[in-house]
Amino acid sequence: MSPVGTRPPTRPRAVHRAVPQLHLHLLWGKGAKPWRALGRHRGLIGLGILLGLLGAAASLAQPAVIGALVATVEQRQPVTEPILIAAVLFLADAVLGALHSYVIGLAGENIVYDIRSNLASRLLRSRFRAYSGWKQGDVFARMVSDTLLARTTMTHAIDSIIQNGFLVVGGIALMAWVDEVLLLATLGCLGVTSVISLWLARGVRKVSITNQTDTGNFGSALMRVLGAMPTVKASRAETREAEGIADIAKQARKSGIKVTVLSSLLDPTMSIGTQLALTVVIALGAARSATGQMSAADLTAFILYLFYLVAPLLTLFTSIAQFQVGRASIDRLAELGRIEVEGDRATEPPAERRRGTRVSRGAYDSGLVFDKVTFAYPGTEKVVLDDVSFKVPATGLTAVVGPSGAGKSTVFQLIERLFDPVSGAIRIDGTNITDMPLNQLRSVVGYVDQDHTLLRGTVRENLTYSAPDAGDKDIAEALRMANLTEVIAALPHGLDTELGDRGAGLSGGQRQRLAIARTLLQAPRFLLLDEATANLDSESENALRDSITMISDFCAVIAIAHRLSTVTEARRIVVLDRGEVHAIGTHDELHRHSDLYRRLARLQSLSDVAS
Numbered sequence: 298m299s300p301v302g303t304r305p306p307t308r309p310r311a312v313h314r315a316v317p318q319l320h321l322h323l324l325w326g327k328g329a330k331p332w333r334a335l336g337r338h339r340g341l342i343g344l345g346i347l348l349g350l351l352g353a354a355a356s357l358a359q360p361a362v363i364g365a366l367v368a369t370v371e372q373r374q375p376v377t378e379p380i381l382i383a384a385v386l387f388l389a390d391a392v393l394g395a396l397h398s399y400v401i402g403l404a405g406e407n408i409v410y411d412i413r414s415n416l417a418s419r420l421l422r423s424r425f426r427a428y429s430g431w432k433q434g435d436v437f438a439r440m441v442s443d444t445l446l447a448r449t450t451m452t453h454a455i456d457s458i459i460q461n462g463f464l465v466v467g468g469i470a471l472m473a474w475v476d477e478v479l480l481l482a483t484l485g486c487l488g489v490t491s492v493i494s495l496w497l498a499r500g501v502r503k504v505s506i507t508n509q510t511d512t513g514n515f516g517s518a519l520m521r522v523l524g525a526m527p528t529v530k531a532s533r534a535e536t537r538e539a540e541g542i543a544d545i546a547k548q549a550r551k552s553g554i555k556v557t558v559l560s561s562l563l564d565p566t567m568s569i570g571t572q573l574a575l576t577v578v579i580a581l582g583a584a585r586s587a588t589g590q591m592s593a594a595d596l597t598a599f600i601l602y603l604f605y606l607v608a609p610l611l612t613l614f615t616s617i618a619q620f621q622v623g624r625a626s627i628d629r630l631a632e633l634g635r636i637e638v639e640g641d642r643a644t645e646p647p648a649e650r651r652r653g654t655r656v657s658r659g660a661y662d663s664g665l666v667f668d669k670v671t672f673a674y675p676g677t678e679k680v681v682l683d684d685v686s687f688k689v690p691a692t693g694l695t696a697v698v699g700p701s702g703a704g705k706s707t708v709f710q711l712i713e714r715l716f717d718p719v720s721g722a723i724r725i726d727g728t729n730i731t732d733m734p735l736n737q738l739r740s741v742v743g744y745v746d747q748d749h750t751l752l753r754g755t756v757r758e759n760l761t762y763s764a765p766d767a768g769d770k771d772i773a774e775a776l777r778m779a780n781l782t783e784v785i786a787a788l789p790h791g792l793d794t795e796l797g798d799r800g801a802g803l804s805g806g807q808r809q810r811l812a813i814a815r816t817l818l819q820a821p822r823f824l825l826l827d828e829a830t831a832n833l834d835s836e837s838e839n840a841l842r843d844s845i846t847m848i849s850d851f852c853a854v855i856a857i858a859h860r861l862s863t864v865t866e867a868r869r870i871v872v873l874d875r876g877e878v879h880a881i882g883t884h885d886e887l888h889r890h891s892d893l894y895r896r897l898a899r900l901q902s903l904s905d906v907a908s
């Protein structure tokens with residue numbers, strides 16, 4: 298018996314970490330707990346905000362100290378102490394400012410890392426039916442650009458709103474302490490512009506959502522064509538596609554300009570308010586000073602406070618706008634984070650097939666059973682499989698044949714549990730597969746899909762993808778069984794030859810056999826081959842057929858075949874037609890009793906094989 302077939306599969310790495318929970322939805326809205334949403338980053342963000350507030354306090358104290366310095370000069374007293382205090386304050390302001398930027402920046406990077414790694418993990422563990430509803434480009438845009446905008450919101454914008462809010466409130470309090478009349482004049486000028494600025498900030502959020510959706514659409518459109526370059530070129534569709542993408546980019550530009558227009562109106566609005574306030578304060582202050590209602594020192598301090606207020610006020614409103622842009626991104630990330638994941642049981646180790654554990658053959662005698670399975674794809678009404686029942690013995694070749702659209706690939710998708718039946722059950726050794734941990738199920742079922750997908754990387758990496766710990770002996774055996782030994786030996790770096798995207802560098806037939814060898818290394822109990830021999834030349838096909846016969850001595854091979862020549866030796870053949878089991882039997886039996894099977898065989902000029 299082949300060592301490939303008997304080697305217990307290893308567990309996929311890093312499957313035991315619980316699916317991380319994202320708390321982005323807690324940031325606002327009903328039941329919002331913003332502080333909780335920041336999770337383990339609270340300490341660092343708290344420290345950053347504290348440093349910022351201390352820096353702000355150092356800034357706020359500066360006008361008072363300069364005011365005291367002016368008073369000291371007026372009174373012709375020694376100025377060494379106030380100058381020293383001012384110098385210490387300037388230094389503290391600078392050091393605290395630098396530390397504050399570093400800590401907030403660090404927290405931002407940590408947050409982006411957490412969001413990206415958690416979301417990637419959730420996406421990889423998402424239910425197939427949930428994931429297939431998303432556009433890849435949109436997912437990509439959310440993972441890359443929305444995470445950056447979310448970082449800004451959760452760190453810089455929140456921190457800046459708190460810090461500048463503190464500066465503004467502190468400044469106003471100190472101004473009230475210096476002169477209440479001048480403060481009232483200031484607030485009158487700034488109040489109107491603040492209301493306009495808040496209204497603009499709300500508008501920024503609205504157009505930001507549109508802009509981010511447009512950016513996602515651009516990503517989707519780009520990925521759609523980049524993933525099908527040979528087809529685009531063969532169809533001479535470059536110009537058409539380029540124009541289509543330019544149209545979508547134009548849409549993103551249009552909404553981006555709206556964001557820019559609203560954002561850029563914020564600064565001038567607040568500038569007008571502050572300049573107006575400054576003019577009024579200087580005029581009114583000079584008059585009050587001339588009449589002796591306030592001292593020159595107080596007027597100096599008040600004007601300095603107003604100057605100090607301008608920058609924080611502008612930054613405050615810019616940060617509120619930034620916060621609104623980021624909030625739109627966080628909403629989009631939270632939506633992605635709610636993607637349905639496969640049950641936690643998916644992360645459980647395969648119970649009876651841990652490394653080093655021999656599998657008792659007797660335990661599997663009952664094989665795989667489809668028991669009155671009915672299925673329709675989610676969101677559709679059409680019944681794709683209708684009351685389908687058949688049995689697959691623990692060993693031997695079972696073929697599934699039928700016209701196009703009969704439901705053959707769907708049978709495999711249900712065995713892999715990419716979808717679950719609407720009614721009925723699929724059992725392995727008597728256990729409903731919905732009661733098995735997914736990891737266990739997928740370790741006993743090997744699947745070579747229609748596209749026999751390979752990944753960018755070396756031949757070895759592709760080969761050992763589902764059995765990362767496979768040894769050289771097992772690899773050599775799998776290659777031999779897939780008739781690939783000579784092909785790989787002829788590559789420039791053998792097993793370490795780099796393949797391009799989707800296995801570029803190998804022929805279609807070689808890619809397909811590599812996918813089969815990869816599945817063999819997993820040592821499955823049920824090997825699902827979906828059109829697995831479609832790309833093979835006659836010589837390779839014969840070699841593979843011999844391999845399958847050999848493999849099927851100790852595991853169940855279930856093959857979907859359009860070319861009936863590949864399955865005439867099957868122990869049983871299930872004929873599907875429009876989602877129903879039309880007939881089950883051997884090639885000879887079906888040829889005698891099934892019109893449909895005869896028709897399929899005739900279509901492929903196989904009548905001679907039947908005789």
Ligand SMILES: Nc1ncnc2c1ncn2[C@@H]1O[C@H](COP(=O)(O)OP(=O)(O)OP(=O)(O)O)[C@@H](O)[C@H]1O
Pocket residue numbers: 674677681699700701702703704705706707708
């Ligand atoms: N993701 C899906 N969502 C909705 N309907 C689907 C989906 N995939 C397949 N179908 C439909 O289910 C039916 C069965 O498809 P399936 O791919 O199982 O057929 P098949 O027998 O494997 O066909 P072929 O031999 O052409 O590959 C078809 O009518 C198809 O349109």
